[in-house]
Amino acid sequence: xxxxxxxxxxxxEENIERQWFLVDAKGKTLGRLSTxxxxxxxxxxxxxxxxxxxxxxxIIVINADSIKVSxxxxxxxxxxRHSGYIGNLKVINLxxxxxxxxxxxxxxSVKGMLPHNILGRxxxxxxxxxxxxxxxxxxxxxxxxxx
Numbered sequence: 001x002x003x004x005x006x007x008x009x010x011x012x013e014e015n016i017e018r019q020w021f022l023v024d025a026k027g028k029t030l031g032r033l034s035t036x037x038x039x040x041x042x043x044x045x046x047x048x049x050x051x052x053x054x055x056x057x058x059i060i061v062i063n064a065d066s067i068k069v070s071x072x073x074x075x076x077x078x079x080x081r082h083s084g085y086i087g088n089l090k091v092i093n094l095x096x097x098x099x100x101x102x103x104x105x106x107x108x109s110v111k112g113m114l115p116h117n118i119l120g121r122x123x124x125x126x127x128x129x130x131x132x133x134x135x136x137x138x139x140x141x142x143x144x145x146x147x
Contacts, residue, residue, distance in 0.1 A: 041127060
């Protein structure tokens with residue numbers, strides 16, 4: 001029996017209500033935290049999720065400098081960048097990158113889990129990461145999110 005007349009709901013930008021969440025990253029594992037953040041940024045936790053619309057929420061992450069990783073990733077995981085000139089491949093391991101910028105490590109991890117297109121670039125802008133306890137988003141009244 002087919003239900004005639006019922007149409008599939010597709011979210012529009014006007015219908016989306018965004019919330020602000022606060023996440024404390026102290027003692028959390030990098031990969032497991034990143035997957036949860038990507039899910040919320042994408043909007044998959046909402047019943048009105050639509051793949052081609054940015055229906056996710058804003059996330060503020062504090063204490064990014066106290067994230068853990070398992071195994072020997074601190075020594076073995078590498079970040080590469082290239083200037084475009086011959087012989088200018090720069091390689092830095094996770095341990096040095098984490099000391100230099102813990103924000104970059106978390107943002108880069110979440111960015112890899114989002115769509116690699118214009119929509120993904122729009123979603124990653126809703127992620128605010130801070131190394132310490134303080135953040136300038138108190139006016140948005142974020143609700144605490146336990147992950």
